Amino acid sequence: MQPPPIAFSIHISASPEAVYEVYADVPGWPRWDPDTRAAGLDGSLQAGARGWLRPRKGLKVAMHVAEATPGRSFTVECPVLGSRMRFGHELVPAAGGVQVTHSASFHGWLAGWLDRTVGRDVRAGLPATLVSLKAHVEQGGAGR
Template sequence: MGQPHSIAISAAPQAVFARYEAVETWPRWDPEVLEVYLPEGLLAGARGWLKPRKGPKSTIIVTEVDHGRSFTVESPLPFGTLRFHHRLEATDTGCTTTHWISFTGPLAFLFAMTAGRSIEAGLPQTLAGLKAECEGTEPPAPSSAQT
């Protein structure tokens, strides 16, 4: 449903996954996240909340974890669900990291056309921040198109 966004990171998948597991640091490298609370950590079934830069604080539930490879977090919506998908694939120089979103439910098309566009527009900057965090470099400045 959502357009996947990928970036090459010069770090092993396990090292990148460790950044995902350090949930409290997400706001440091993801400019779209102001606060996140996931007291059980990145485990299937864990519940908490996330406050995005734009929009209300939302309930999040970790629905799938394949340690070192992928995880999915979902957020309930009226008559639907928003899912954030994260996948890591090993390469000769580190890994390729891919993020994408999907919506389900009777209003999925509406959410995809409204909130989905804004969320997808932020994925490249999120991936750039994750890359900088993992490689110990400075993240690029946000583009004016994403403000």
């Protein structure tokens, strides 16, 4: 049985394209994501791209872009001990800006354990990450 996804949303006073531009700068993720120490991607943010992520806590993990629709969404997956973590990023136009939702889900034989361990940190960190992303984008953070 898979645990339910973890998801949080925030309104950002910017266009979906402006937020996506910040996402597309993968090495720049640590500027707005307090849970990311470093990240890299071989190529651009598109489906099939491969890269890596080094969280503030834990070891460097491989990352695969499972889905990417510029200006709308992207999803990355990270393998962990024969299971996988899936991180979604969705942009929905809203009055005066965009509704941004970040989600995380755990899949595979260790999904329950990952939800109870890593999931605890994700639940605590996602709201802060969204607040930081909002501040970064609204202060003109694309390309900074």
